[in-house]
Amino acid sequence: MTQRLQCGRFELTxxxxxxxxxxxxxxxxxxxxxxxxxxxxxxxxxxxLVAEGADLIDIGAESTRPGAQPVQADEEISRLLPVIEALxxxxxxLSVDTFKPDVMRRVIDAGADMINDIFGFRQxxxxxxxxGSRCGLCVMHMQGEPRTxxxxxxxxxxxxxxxxxxxxxxxxxxxxxVAASRILLDPGFGFGKTPAQNYQLLRQLHDLQFxxxxxxxxxxxxxxxxxxxxxxxxxxxxxSVAGALAGVMRGAAMVRVHDVAPTLDAIKVWQTIxxxxxx
Numbered sequence: 001m002t003q004r005l006q007c008g009r010f011e012l013t014x015x016x017x018x019x020x021x022x023x024x025x026x027x028x029x030x031x032x033x034x035x036x037x038x039x040x041x042x043x044x045x046x047x048x049l050v051a052e053g054a055d056l057i058d059i060g061a062e063s064t065r066p067g068a069q070p071v072q073a074d075e076e077i078s079r080l081l082p083v084i085e086a087l088x089x090x091x092x093x094l095s096v097d098t099f100k101p102d103v104m105r106r107v108i109d110a111g112a113d114m115i116n117d118i119f120g121f122r123q124x125x126x127x128x129x130x131x132g133s134r135c136g137l138c139v140m141h142m143q144g145e146p147r148t149x150x151x152x153x154x155x156x157x158x159x160x161x162x163x164x165x166x167x168x169x170x171x172x173x174x175x176x177x178v179a180a181s182r183i184l185l186d187p188g189f190g191f192g193k194t195p196a197q198n199y200q201l202l203r204q205l206h207d208l209q210f211x212x213x214x215x216x217x218x219x220x221x222x223x224x225x226x227x228x229x230x231x232x233x234x235x236x237x238x239x240s241v242a243g244a245l246a247g248v249m250r251g252a253a254m255v256r257v258h259d260v261a262p263t264l265d266a267i268k269v270w271q272t273i274x275x276x277x278x279x
Contacts, residue, residue, distance in 0.1 A: 003214045003253055006181045007093045007136035008113025012055075014214060014253040017267055020056040020095065021049030021260045022220065025079045026063045039079075043086045050090055052261040056114070056254075057090075059083055060097035064118050064191075066150040066223075073102045084110045095138065101125035108133045114184075118142050118191060120169040127176035138184045138216055139169050143192025150192065158197045162187050163208045170213070184254065186216040195227040202243065205250035217247030218256035241266045 005012040012018060025042045046057050061079035062071040080096060080103070087094055088111045095114035096107045101123060104115050108129075114136035121127050121139060130137060141162045143153055155161050166185050173183060187201045187208055201208065202219070209215060219225065225239035226232065237259050244255040245266050257263045 003212060004181060005136050005184055005214055005253075006134060006179065007056075008111075008134055010093045010113060012093070012136070016271060017248045017252060018055040018254045019053065019260055019264055019267070020058050020216070020218075020254055020256040021046070021052070021054030022256060022258050023049065023057050023059045023083070024063070025059060025061045025083055039082045039086075042083050046083070046087050047090070049260050050092055053264045054092065054260045056093040056095055057087060058095040058097055058114075058116055058256055059087075060116075062098065064097070064146045066146065066190075073100050076100065076103050077106050080107055081110050084112055093136070095136070099123055099126070101129040104129040108135055114138060116140070116186075118146070118188070120165070121173060122169070127173060127178070131177045135182065136184055137173065137178065137182050138186055139166060139173070140186040140191065141165050141188040146191075150190075153192045153194050153197060155197065158193065158200055159204050159207050162201060163210065166208075167210060170211075180211070180213070183213055184216050185213050186218055189217070189219040190222040190224060195224050198222075198224040202246055202250070205247060205252065209251060214253035215247075215251060216254045216256060217244060217252040219243045219247070220255075220257040220259070237262060245270055 003014045023042055023046050049057060059080060061076045084094055084107060093113035095116045096112045097116045098104060099117045099119040115130055116138040118140050119142060170183060189198045220240045221233045221236045225236040225243060229236060229239045241262050244257055244263050247255055248267060255263060
């Protein structure tokens with residue numbers, strides 16, 4: 001049976017893995033700094049990502065890199081709303097990367113199609129903020145919180161613990177009135193994990209999966225890539241594409257990336273190898 005995801009205005013299917021393009025409307029992202037902080041620059045970059053083939057755009061207005069400082073909800077909302085308003089007519093789902101219930105409510109009212117929550121909808125009021133909408137919900141695992149999560153990540157069995165955490169969050173969403181068809185899962189690469197733990201989760205992605213939920217792999221330009229390649233964030237294209245493709249090969253339904261066109265090319269070639277080509 002083909003997986004489906006209710007995502008606001010859209011119902012997504014996964015005949016092929018979908019590519020989510022990253023749009024950081026922040027002054028301090030680890031990967032692209034303030035390149036798209038200005039609203040006009042953000043809109044221009046989003047249009048470029050769609051032109052390259054992005055199936056969704058994930059908009060973040062607060063950096064969640066290790067050590068990041070928090071942003072007040074009003075400031076986050078003021079960064080997001082003009083971008084959402086400008087991008088809605090493009091005809092692709094708009095995801096918003098936030099963990100604040102007040103922000104969730106405002107962006108859903110503005111037309112966001114997905115909420116991507118690094119806290120897995122654990123903040124008080126988060127489930128209530130999204131339950132009555134049709135938004136897709138990306139539920140991510142994180143140990144700790146962004147300012148301290150990389151100081152001393154510790155697990156007895158990282159795969160079993162991440163899986164159990166996500167099962168618990170799915171049950172909490174179900175108890176809060178959220179349909180299973182709205183849920184996408186993310187193991188949270190780089191969020192309270194060592195490089196070895198990140199690669200174990202990627203290697204064993206099949207072991208994480210349960211109940212036919214679709215999975216997102218989001219490791220583009222992250223430190224786990226730099227740990228292996230020795231390259232700074234802007235030079236991690238090759239490693240990021242390899243990581244995304246490894247996720248797809250292990251069952252990821254969606255990948256979240258900075259570099260849409262190269263990632264799509266890699267997926268197309270891999271699918272052709274797997275499925276053949278029609279002359």
